[in-house]
Amino acid sequence: MxxxxxxxxxxxxxxxxxxxxxxxxxxxxxxxxxxxxxxxxxxxxxxxxxxxxxxxxxxxxxxxxxxxxxxxxxxxxxxxxxxxxxxxxxxxxxxxxxxxxxxxxxxxxxxxxxxxxxxxxxxxxxxxxxxxxxxxxxxxxxxxxxxxxxxxxxxxxxxxxxxxxxxxxxxxxxxxxxxxxxxxxxxxxxxxxxxxxxxxxxxxxxxxxxxxxxxxxxxxxxxKAPEQAHEIRTTDDGRTAMLATAAGLTVTPLDDGLAVRGAQPDIDALVAEVVAEGIALRALARRETPLEALFFMLTEPGAPAPEPATTGAAR
The missing domain is CATH 3.40.50.300 (P-loop containing nucleotide triphosphate hydrolases)
Structure with missing residues (x-):
């Protein structure tokens, strides 16, 4: 070739x-x-x-x-x-x-x-x-x-x-x-x-x-991709957010529930802790994949401006 x-x-x-x-x-x-x-x-x-x-x-x-x-x-x-x-x-x-x-x-x-x-x-x-x-x-x-x-x-x-x-x-x-x-x-x-x-x-x-x-x-x-995000909804989202933050996870409030980002084992541990605390888990679902999240971070309006000139050139 x-x-x-x-x-x-x-x-x-x-x-x-x-x-x-x-x-x-x-x-x-x-x-x-x-x-x-x-x-x-x-x-x-x-x-x-x-x-x-x-x-x-x-x-x-x-x-x-x-x-x-x-x-x-x-x-x-x-x-x-x-x-x-x-x-x-x-x-x-x-x-x-x-x-x-x-x-x-x-x-x-x-x-x-x-x-x-x-x-x-x-x-x-x-x-x-x-x-x-x-x-x-x-x-x-x-x-x-x-x-x-x-x-x-x-x-x-x-x-x-x-x-x-x-x-x-x-x-x-x-x-x-x-x-x-x-x-x-x-x-x-x-x-x-x-x-x-x-x-x-x-x-x-x-x-x-x-x-x-x-x-x-x-x-x-x-x-370069961020860690996987999950959407979590419980009977006590406020308490769940506190538990997630204490575990070192990144938490973003949603209209109905929370977006929690972190390594999969840490998400699993959070779910177990939530249940152990007597909080009912109503929903748990993966959000976009890490690469999809990175794509949105790079391309959505308001993202940092692209670097000029040769950015992207593989030479």
């Missing part, structure tokens, strides 16, 4: 009037990785992907895709690259197979066996003769992946691939991305769901308001 990064962006900036959609973004994606670009809606994720595909041009900065640039190589910058921005679109009155044949014809000759192969990869071969208009949203997403795979890409770019899917569709999409990555394909995906990124990505860049607030591995991100 080549040492050339699949994506090498340095200082990308894109503005629309007074709005800075992407602010000095630097990202390097190694080949063979599953890489996530994570952030809330409006963070600049899709703008970055549009620049990668050449749909818009950055105001400043450099962007290399598999070693190529739009300025030097033009449309050849997309050799070995495939994917979709937002949701893929198809002719609803044509079958899934016929849609792929049309796309293959536009992109150059593709053998019928290749079409069968990509349909098999995304688990749609049995439904290939059905009209695309009758496909579920998840099936259309997988057909979009099949269309991208027709090019036999080295880099697959997916914009919010699980967005709008039901739990079964999310499960199928995650399994598909894992299978593709296991075959050596580099996958760059955007998402606003930390659980999705944690499940399938090796590395992640987290964005807020167009700028990077974190770049690195999922493993390193876990080390």
């Amino acid at each position: 080549s040492d050339v990064p699949a994506v090498d962006a340095v200082g990308l900036t894109k503005t629309y009037g007074t709005l800075t959609a992407v602010d000095r973004l630097s990202v390097r994606v190694g080949q063979g990785k599953v890489y996530g670009v994570l952030g809330p809606n409006g963070a600049g994720k899709t703008t970055f992907l549009r620049m990668l595909f050449g749909l818009i041009r950055p105001d400043s900065g450099t962007l290399r895709v598999l070693g190529r640039t739009w300025q030097r190589d033009g449309i050849r910058a997309l050799d070995g690259v495939a994917g979709f921005i937002e949701s893929p679109k198809f002719y609803p009155g044509l079958t899934g197979r016929r849609n792929l044949r049309l796309l293959a014809g536009l992109d150059g000759a593709t053998s019928p066996s290749r079409i069968d192969e990509v349909l098999e990869t995304v688990d749609l071969r049995a439904r290939a003769g059905d009209k695309a208009g009758g496909y579920s949203f998840g099936m259309r997403q997988r057909l979009g992946v099949a269309a991208a795979l027709l090019r036999d890409p080295r880099l697959l770019v997916l914009d919010e691939p699980a967005n709008g899917l039901d739990p079964a569709g999310i499960r199928d999409m995650r399994a598909l991305v894992k299978r593709l990555a296991a075959g050596g394909l580099t996958v760059l995906l955007s998402s606003h769901d930390m659980g999705e990124v944690e499940e399938i990505c090796d590395d992640v860049t987290i964005m807020r308001a167009g700028a990077v607030v974190y770049h690195g591995s999922i493993a390193a991100l876990r080390e």
Whole structure:
């Protein structure tokens, strides 16, 4: 596998009037990785992907895709690259197979066996003769992946691939991305769901308001995450809060109950102490995962401003 990064962006900036959609973004994606670009809606994720595909041009900065640039190589910058921005679109009155044949014809000759192969990869071969208009949203997403795979890409770019899917569709999409990555394909995906990124990505860049607030591995991100929080409701929340504080746990009052943060053994000990004190436990539930809590801390309004310039550059 080549040492050339699949994506090498340095200082990308894109503005629309007074709005800075992407602010000095630097990202390097190694080949063979599953890489996530994570952030809330409006963070600049899709703008970055549009620049990668050449749909818009950055105001400043450099962007290399598999070693190529739009300025030097033009449309050849997309050799070995495939994917979709937002949701893929198809002719609803044509079958899934016929849609792929049309796309293959536009992109150059593709053998019928290749079409069968990509349909098999995304688990749609049995439904290939059905009209695309009758496909579920998840099936259309997988057909979009099949269309991208027709090019036999080295880099697959997916914009919010699980967005709008039901739990079964999310499960199928995650399994598909894992299978593709296991075959050596580099996958760059955007998402606003930390659980999705944690499940399938090796590395992640987290964005807020167009700028990077974190770049690195999922493993390193876990080390920065706060301890697990639980939501507790009892017949005496005031006394429970005192017991939790005395045990060294962090307590936040809620409208109905308490949010208690700490190591799981300490939470377990608190519950046992509450019961021993004769306080009835009405509810106990985990809140967001530690990584989800960290994501909200980094991206919600009022969070500390991102550091300028090279924050997020893996160089």
